[in-house]
Amino acid sequence: MIQPLTDAPRFSLTTGADGLIETQTLEVSIGPQHPSTHGVFRMDCVLDGEEVVALKPVMGYLHRNHEQLAEKMVWLGSMPYTDRLDYFNSMTNNWAYALAVETLAGIKVPERAEYIRVIMSELTRLLNHSCVIGFMLQDLGAWGTPLLYAFRERERILDLFEAVSGSRMMCNYMRFGGVRVDMTESDLAVAKDVVTRFPRFLDEFEKLLTGNEVLLGRTQRVGILPKELAINAGISGPMARASGVEYDVRKVDKYGVYGRFDFRVPVGEIGDVYDRYFIRVLEMRESIKILQQALRDIPQGPRVAPEAKLRNFKIPPGDGYGRIEAPKGELGFYLVSDEGGKLPYRYHVRPPSFVNLTTLEDMCLGHKVADVVIILGSIDIVLGEVDR
């Protein structure tokens, strides 16, 4: 028998009034650096054992006052800077800003440019959704494999972006009233090739994941967001649709030429992390449908409206709001033009990632701390856009 060195007990437990061991909550700060964000984002969690009882998101680490910088430049000057908002999807950022300015100035975009815009933004949606699923699985512990499969496909799309715009990620491709460079026949052929290959990749991806027992176990019934709360909290994009909100700006506003395409809006039932995963897969399939139609119907014509001047571009006084369905949700620009009209008097970005974070606490309450990472991953945030 081992003799204790001293008579004193090795440790002592205080007991509460009910005779049980007294416990206390633990405050843990997750971040600012952690694997599930592509940037810096902190969550102040209060844990009871492993269960989350309170959670406050803390942001602003990447804040660079984008809006003020844009207010000191001419209208076109901040077009390259919109690329840096959500640096995964620079094409849709460009489009949202161009759309807001066109709404304000009343510029009509030529047919061909509208089709090119649709092609570019749907390709962006493909690359964003496939990579987000990859990142989400990385958070679950599937290191590398799904993400690299997604990156392989993304590379083909980025090659096309580089061919048309000169840059892989910071495209700076759209202009007020059109696009900067026309798509050549060979670019269109590359786009067609990407679109024909993509469904095969999706099938393979789904075979790996959709019925995967680990994925099902970790994601089903985790981070449920009820429909009413999703609407009330301004949640948009795939996250809202996973919660059963049938709302897609492409269908509602029919901006650009989206009214002409035949596609469906997938809607989830439960609103858990698995639904958010699966909605993205379904949306990619719908995007492929749109791309096939757009590539089939794209007309010949000018790439930019002749009345949209590059130099000395002015907008009459007033304000306006333009929004599009970006891959992450509703991306809007609120612009105010003052007398003179050379510079934006007010330039405000309504970033989807920022607003979608509102319900992070509601989704995490009662879950284990390990689930917080996957819930955050399923929101799909990019900190360049959250912090601006």
Add this chain to the structure above:
Amino acid sequence: MEAIEKIKEIAAQVVPGAKIEIINSTPAAQQPALLVDREHIYAVGKFLKEDPRFQMDFCSCVTGVDYLPKADKPGCIEVVYHLYSTTQKQGPIVLKVRAPRELEQCHVPSLTPLWRSCEFQEREAYDLYGVKFNGHPDLRRILMWDEFTDFPMRKDYTPPADYEWEPTPHDDTLDRAVQEGGIMPPTAREELERAKKK
């Protein structure tokens, strides 16, 4: 959706005493807004949200705009709400509310109790413009750091001379910034006073 004049008429009937005014946007944009006085903005918002004709259940965008005083009119901070309806797929109805620019009087009622989506966006407007939202559950800075004392999106804001400003500047950086008249965070101010006493 009804024309803006009609909405104004209905809202004025339902919320007695509300001063509502129509503000036009650019000729091309065609997004006229309703300017409501501070006392009645909550009631008008509640009505637009709950009335079966509008059902504005989705508050998309909340932001502030700073108008400097001009010769003919005083300046103001304007808060803009863009409302949409997800059930009826219509919108936007733009609500505007104005507050004086002076910091003590710069407050408007918060619409966060109506739409949760205002929670972070109103915090952002407070952070960047200094407009206080009465009734907001958790009004703190969101993008700037907590020790920051100014409101950087105001049109009369002068940025510190040193762009490599730290939250707790010291030594050379502090001296240079003080000489050039930069804006000082409270921690730096304390440190400076301590140095003076010595």
